[in-house]
Amino acid sequence: MTTRSARRTRRTSRTLQVAGAGAAALLALSACSSGSGSDSSSSDASGKPSAAGSKELSGTVTVFAAASLKESFTTLGKDFEKAHPGTKVTFSFGGSDSLAASITGGAPADVFAAASPKTMAIVTDKKDAVGTPATFVRNQLEIATLPGNPDKVASLKDLTKSGLKVVLCDKTVPCGAAAQKALDASDLKLTPVSYEQDVKSALTKVELKEADAAVVYKTDVKAAGDKVAGVEFPESAKAINDYPIALLKDAPNTETAKAFIALVQSAEGQKVLTEAGFLKP
Missing domain, CATH: 3.40.190.10 (Periplasmic binding protein-like II)
Known part of the structure; x- marks a missing residue:
């Protein structure tokens, strides 16, 4: 009776040890799985948020x-x-x-x-x-002239020369308002051959040689490339938009x-x- 009891005790002990080891392994696997899942959902390999977390x-x-x-x-x-x-x-x-x-x-x-x-x-x-x-x-103003600047425009005052066809943006448009501000700062009066509704229209007049010069933005002169020549003038610093x-x-x-x-x-x-x-x- 004592011998059978001892055998049963040893078998029970071994069963509990195996069960305990299995539970520990299961917990470790679960922890690993949970950790890696959390990392993958929060960032990618570059450390940036993953697509799953962004709209x-x-x-x-x-x-x-x-x-x-x-x-x-x-x-x-x-x-x-x-x-x-x-x-x-x-x-x-x-x-x-x-x-x-x-x-x-x-x-x-x-x-x-x-x-x-x-x-x-x-x-x-x-x-x-x-x-x-x-x-x-x-943005800052600049004078756009015909390629090569054949009329030798060197200043804002030169635009008031008799016979020179000059185009301005309409005064209600920002480039026109800025041009008028620069003219006022220099006490200059200029009557253009036309007022245009936007800066690209003013520039186009010069590109098509329908005007000798236009007061536009530096960015427009740059974008036009060799279709026009650009002339800077100091008064433009008083009319930056x-x-x-x-x-x-x-x-x-x-x-x-x-x-x-x-x-x-x-x-x-x-x-x-x-x-x-x-x-x-």
Whole structure:
């Protein structure tokens, strides 16, 4: 009886040892599995948040932007679409005042980038923007002349020469308002052959040789390449325009719009803009 009891005790002890070892192994495996699962959900190999933890951007974002932003914003739009597959950036470029009027008139858009705080105020005064617009770049005026500058334009005063055909932006457009400010600062009076509704239209007059010179932005002269010659003038320093950007209140695609604005303000966006000739804010 004693011998059988001892055998049963030894068998029970071995069973408990095996069970204990199995439980310990199971707990260790569970801990390992839990730890690796947590790591993979929070970051990838580069240490950046994984796709599972971030919201995918999609759909179209519509940007209303000043005509002078055409080249740089088109580049940024392509960069944005490449970085966010499934998105599309569409632009409406033109005079900031007419774009602002379209927005307050109910035109569907997500983002507004204006060439002056005054034209942005048309939108903010109507409560059609979200938050406070942020200045993302600045721009300075320059004189665009025919290639080779055959009329020897060397200053703002030279534009007042008799017989010289000069084009200005309309005074309601930021480039026109800035040009008038520079002229006033120099006590100069200039009667242009035409007033244009945006800066690209003014530049085109010179490119087509329909005008001898135009007062535009440095960025436009740079974008035109050898189609025009550029002449700097000191009075332009007194008429530098700040460019504000804002998310619009009734934006159809808010999240994607915010991401595009973030790109414009990022180091990558600023690099594209400064290479185009814009000044940092």
